[in-house]
Amino acid sequence: MTIKVKAKLSDGVVNVKLLMKHPMETGRRIDTATGNKIPAHHVNELTCTWKGEVLFRSNLGPAVSKNPYLSFKVKGPKSGDELLFSSVDNKGETDQGKVIIP
Amino acid sequence: MKGKIILLSSIVLATVGISAYAGPEQDRVAFQKFFHDKFPRTPKADFINGIYSIDAASREQWLEIEEFPPYEIAIEEGEELFNTSFKNGKSYADCFENDGKNSRKNYPYFDPKRAEVVTLELAINDCRVANGEEPLKYAKGKLAAISAYLSFVSRGERINVVIPDNAGALQAYENGKEFYYRKRGQLNFSCFDCHGAASGQRVRADRLSPALGHVSHFPVYRSKWGGMGTLHRRFKGCNEQVRAKGLNPQSQAYKELEYFLSYMSNGLEFNGPGARK
Amino acid sequence: MKSIMLSKYFASGLVTFTLGLCSACMAADQADFDALWNEANEKRKAAAAINYEWRDTGEFLETAKKEQAAGNHTVALALIAKALEQGSDALAQAEREKDLWQARVPK
Amino acid sequence: MKVSSTTRRALLKSLTFMSAIVMMPKLVLAAWPKKAFEDDSVEAAITELYGTASEPSDQVTLKAPDIAENGAVVPISVTTDLPNVESISIYVEQNPNPLAATFELSKSSLADVSTRIKMGTTSNVTAAVKSGDKVYTVSREVKVTIGGCGG
Numbered sequence: 001m002t003i004k005v006k007a008k009l010s011d012g013v014v015n016v017k018l019l020m021k022h023p024m025e026t027g028r029r030i031d032t033a034t035g036n037k038i039p040a041h042h043v044n045e046l047t048c049t050w051k052g053e054v055l056f057r058s059n060l061g062p063a064v065s066k067n068p069y070l071s072f073k074v075k076g077p078k079s080g081d082e083l084l085f086s087s088v089d090n091k092g093e094t095d096q097g098k099v100i101i102p
Numbered sequence: 103m104k105g106k107i108i109l110l111s112s113i114v115l116a117t118v119g120i121s122a123y124a125g126p127e128q129d130r131v132a133f134q135k136f137f138h139d140k141f142p143r144t145p146k147a148d149f150i151n152g153i154y155s156i157d158a159a160s161r162e163q164w165l166e167i168e169e170f171p172p173y174e175i176a177i178e179e180g181e182e183l184f185n186t187s188f189k190n191g192k193s194y195a196d197c198f199e200n201d202g203k204n205s206r207k208n209y210p211y212f213d214p215k216r217a218e219v220v221t222l223e224l225a226i227n228d229c230r231v232a233n234g235e236e237p238l239k240y241a242k243g244k245l246a247a248i249s250a251y252l253s254f255v256s257r258g259e260r261i262n263v264v265i266p267d268n269a270g271a272l273q274a275y276e277n278g279k280e281f282y283y284r285k286r287g288q289l290n291f292s293c294f295d296c297h298g299a300a301s302g303q304r305v306r307a308d309r310l311s312p313a314l315g316h317v318s319h320f321p322v323y324r325s326k327w328g329g330m331g332t333l334h335r336r337f338k339g340c341n342e343q344v345r346a347k348g349l350n351p352q353s354q355a356y357k358e359l360e361y362f363l364s365y366m367s368n369g370l371e372f373n374g375p376g377a378r379k
Numbered sequence: 380m381k382s383i384m385l386s387k388y389f390a391s392g393l394v395t396f397t398l399g400l401c402s403a404c405m406a407a408d409q410a411d412f413d414a415l416w417n418e419a420n421e422k423r424k425a426a427a428a429i430n431y432e433w434r435d436t437g438e439f440l441e442t443a444k445k446e447q448a449a450g451n452h453t454v455a456l457a458l459i460a461k462a463l464e465q466g467s468d469a470l471a472q473a474e475r476e477k478d479l480w481q482a483r484v485p486k
Numbered sequence: 487m488k489v490s491s492t493t494r495r496a497l498l499k500s501l502t503f504m505s506a507i508v509m510m511p512k513l514v515l516a517a518w519p520k521k522a523f524e525d526d527s528v529e530a531a532i533t534e535l536y537g538t539a540s541e542p543s544d545q546v547t548l549k550a551p552d553i554a555e556n557g558a559v560v561p562i563s564v565t566t567d568l569p570n571v572e573s574i575s576i577y578v579e580q581n582p583n584p585l586a587a588t589f590e591l592s593k594s595s596l597a598d599v600s601t602r603i604k605m606g607t608t609s610n611v612t613a614a615v616k617s618g619d620k621v622y623t624v625s626r627e628v629k630v631t632i633g634g635c636g637g
Contacts, residue, residue, distance in 0.1 A: 019175065044518040063586040063603050066328050069169075163561055288468075294483050325558050326558070
């Protein structure tokens with residue numbers, strides 16, 4: 001689980017911030033040691049669910065920075081609720097994360 | 103007659119010069135005053151934020167990054183490594199008291215027995231070697247992660263380098279100082295030329311950061327590196343930017359440079375790890 | 380002194396080039412190259428010993444070796460000339476800074 | 487074609503993931519919009535993504551630096567008070583493929599998102615917001631410069 005998440009509840013709005021550990025290779029970079037192109041390797045999707053319901057979803061391309069950062073705001077979840085996160089990259093590798101709203 | 107006067111005055115000057123130099127503490131006061139005078143609008147405690155203490159536009163972007171800084175990944179890795187036992191059953195906690203908390207402020211220090219400056223990174227590897235583990239590489243990776251964790255759990259402690267009454271320690275300080283002010287490399291710059299006299303000015307698109315507070319926020323996640331690096335990695339990069347050959351991290355010269363530069367920032371807070379462009 | 384030596388080697392490189400293969404010349408070339416290369420490398424090491432080596436000097440010397448091995452004597456010698464110059468300049472810089480650095484310390 | 491065991495494992499993993507999300511609501515089922523991410527103009531990518539052309543609006547706020555500290559990490563925020571926002575997307579005109587990311591909002595979401603993107607060179611950055619059947623955009627220039635020594 002390498003999706004790191006922070007959530008803050010104020011005035012009924014949950015402010016969610018997350019950081020994924022990922023190289024986000026564009027497929028255009030050249031490996032200086034070998035002279036070969038480094039294959040594209042980037043997160044495609046990030047999904048946030050709450051009680052089985054999708055709250056937020058993001059499609060990412062290679063132009064998102066290394067170790068992608070996303071933040072968004074939702075209404076509904078309460079203090080003590082758990083938000084689940086999952087991601088899948090272009091190689092089909094998945095990752096997860098979660099946060100309990102303080 | 104004229105020659106005599108010149109001779110005499112130079113003797114007077116030399117004597118004044120010697121008696122006026124009261125040592126590192128006088129250097130520190132003058133060094134800090136230099137930056138306080140140069141950047142009067144920067145609160146004195148804010149120099150720990152490097153370039154962001156004097157450049158509002160880049161500070162704003164840095165604050166955005168600080169919302170969830172990429173070095174948090176390294177802190178977590180470092181914490182795991184710190185709490186992983188060595189093969190002999192011992193761990194870093196046996197080397198760093200109080201589970202490493204607040205240990206950052208103990209470094210760098212001069213060890214009279216070893217007759218050398220001991221940095222945090224050196225102490226981490228010493229701990230490994232004493233427990234039968236291979237030392238880690240000094241510039242980045244795992245060592246930078248452990249250093250990031252130890253810095254993080256020591257945030258808010260003050261830089262407080264104490265130079266003991268020891269000829270070796272004073273020599274180490276003087277060596278570091280001399281390294282700092284000497285021009286080197288094909289471009290013929292000293293550290294201070296850029297980060298003292300010219301700090302705040304632009305080099306192409308970049309503004310030069312002030313030297314005061316430089317050591318407070320390392321190791322750093324540098325966007326240019328796409329990863330973490332130690333203070334000595336940055337020293338090396340800086341040297342190479344003036345086209346001098348960079349030295350090895352934890353070489354004697356860099357340890358002494360860290361000793362001097364840390365002393366210059368005495369009194370400021372440790373706020374590492376940091377995020378830089 | 381140095382430039383006289385160098386121009387001699389440039390000249391001999393040119394002769395080799397014009398006359399084509401001549402094993403005696405090649406051997407002489409190599410000996411000359413080695414002597415000059417070592418001299419430049421000693422300068423580099425002297426500068427390094429006092430933390431005054433410049434960034435690219437070592438690379439010039441490495442590349443010079445490769446160019447020499449590939450038969451590009453003129454290019455190789457030009458690189459050694461650059462390395463020699465950098466080594467001398469670095470040592471002169473260190474010497475000059477012995478006195479100058481103190482003036483930069485904030486008082 | 488020989489499939490290595492790691493590839494197979496990754497495939498298996500993604501299949502497990504897919505079967506897991508099949509049970510999730512419709513929002514998730516939308517596939518990664520490959521074509522939009524490969525389009526080489528902002529307008530083409532917007533049309534591909536939303537099926538309609540866009541119009542500029544001053545009701546969309548795009549926060550981005552005037553001069554990026556480092557083109558590899560440019561902080562971007564988009565907010566809007568427009569109603570019924572379903573999707574927000576970010577484009578870098580001068581990147582080989584302008585679309586950087588999309589944010590698919592649910593009924594619980596507020597139209598307020600941030601991320602960090604890569605920019606190869608000075609460019610207009612555009613934010614597009616799908617509000618009801620319409621797509622509104624706002625653009626601003628972000629300068630990317632060649633660094634001196636850096637941080």
